[in-house]
Amino acid sequence: MSSASTLHFAVIGDPIGHSKSPLMHNAAFRALGIDADYTAVHVTREGLPAFLESARNTLSGFNITVPHKNAVIPFLDGITPRAALAGSVNTVSVRDGKLFGDTTDATGLERAVLEVFGLPLKGANVCILGCGGVVRALAFHLADAGCARLRILNRTAEKAIRLTDELLKHAPALDCGFASLDDLPAVKNALDGSGLVIQCTSLGLRDGDGSPVDPDLIPASACLFDTIYRETDILVRCRERGLRxxxxLPMLVHQGAESFRIWTGREAPVDVMRAAAAS
Ligand SMILES: NC(=O)c1ccc[n+]([C@@H]2O[C@H](COP(=O)([O-])OP(=O)(O)OC[C@H]3O[C@@H](n4cnc5c(N)ncnc54)[C@H](OP(=O)(O)O)[C@@H]3O)[C@@H](O)[C@H]2O)c1
Incomplete structure (x- = not known):
């Protein structure tokens, strides 16, 4: 039951009906006895400025998903250095009517990979498939975490070239390279020796989608982490081959847990959030 002292949180996106974030955060608030609620709000591109103005007076914080993670930045009063590098914000805190942005996607991925595979990013040989908003956040995080080797494979090679250039300016010693998904020898080369393959394209979101690369090219010793939380073609075929x-879903839980910590200053009840997300 909401009262005058109840804190209000939300997630915004377009579409937003599928979001598991309200289940996760409401369960976490209940578990810790925090008087707060969390709702999903459908916000279109055109509706974004008006939503943000009203959020200054009505919300304590909100998450942002597709397609607003980059578009929101010019409207904010401040963003963290990691969000600025990523060009992406998924967590906004409202303080005294001002909006402060951060990104928790990469932290979520790092904790998920450690939890599921026992694999630290430091020293890892990583190959990323895709070069959209999430990859920008991940790539700078991987560079800062000390990954040993990073390869970025994307359909549109120019985006991967641009990101690789930026990464090398940020971390000149990083062993970093890119390839177009069409360039089979370069794709094979990039996947060879990878210990962790992170699938970050949107291929797999829809029924009937194929894989961005031939799953048979991924080394049998590698771990495959697909950021999509459904059974994608690449995930099913790698599992059939015996890969881990x-x-x-674990990334969703951990990025949400980090948002929760930023808003409340308290460690999130990760098990509670995991159970809610899986329900
Ligand atoms: N688990 C989580 O917590 C979590 C959090 C955030 C995002 N995600 C997932 O991460 C993925 C990426 O999100 P994003 O925000 O980075 O998306 P985005 O900015 O829209 O980027 C999409 C990427 O997918 C590629 N792509 C799209 N269709 C393709 C196709 N037919 N063949 C090959 N590549 C294709 C694009 O390549 P081009 O550059 O060539 O267009 C681009 O690299 C999404 O699947 C999303 O569901 C998961």
Whole structure:
């Protein structure tokens, strides 16, 4: 039951009906006895400025999902250095009517990979499939975490070239390279020796989608983490080959847990959030 002292949180996106975030955060608030609620709000591109103005007076914080993670930035009063590097914000805190942005996607991925595969990012040989908003956040995080080797494979090679250039300016010693998904020898080369393959394309979100690379090219010793939280073609085929695989649910839980910590200053009840997300 909501009262005058109840804190209000939300997630915004378009579409938003599928979001598991309200289940996770409401369960976490209940578990810790925090008087707060969390709702999903459908916000279109056109509706974003008006939503943000009203959020200054009505919300304590909110998450942001597709397609607003980058578009929101010019409207904010401040963002963290990691969100600025990523060009992406998924967590906004409201303080005294001002909006402060951060990104927790990469932290979520790092904790998920450690939890599921026992694999630290430091020293890892990583190959990322895709080069969208999430990859920007991940790539800078991987560079800062001390990954040994990073390869970025994307359909549109220019995006991967641009990101690789930026990464090398940020971390000149990083062993970093890119390839177009069409360039089979370069794709094979990039996947060879990878210990962790992170699937970050949107291929797999829809029924009937194929894989961005031939799953048979991924080394049998590698772990495959697919950021999508459904059974994608690449995940199913890698599992059939005996690779260790994970879908994106653990990342969703841990990015949400980090948002929760930022808003409340308290460690999130991760087990409670995991159970709620899986329900
Ligand atoms: N688990 C989690 O907590 C979590 C959190 C955030 C996001 N995600 C997932 O992460 C993924 C990426 O999100 P994003 O925000 O980075 O998306 P985005 O910015 O829209 O980027 C999409 C990426 O997918 C590629 N792509 C799209 N269709 C393709 C196709 N037919 N063949 C090959 N590549 C294709 C794009 O390549 P081009 O550059 O060539 O267009 C681009 O690299 C999504 O699947 C999303 O569901 C998961």
């Amino acid at each position: 695989v994970s879908g994106g």
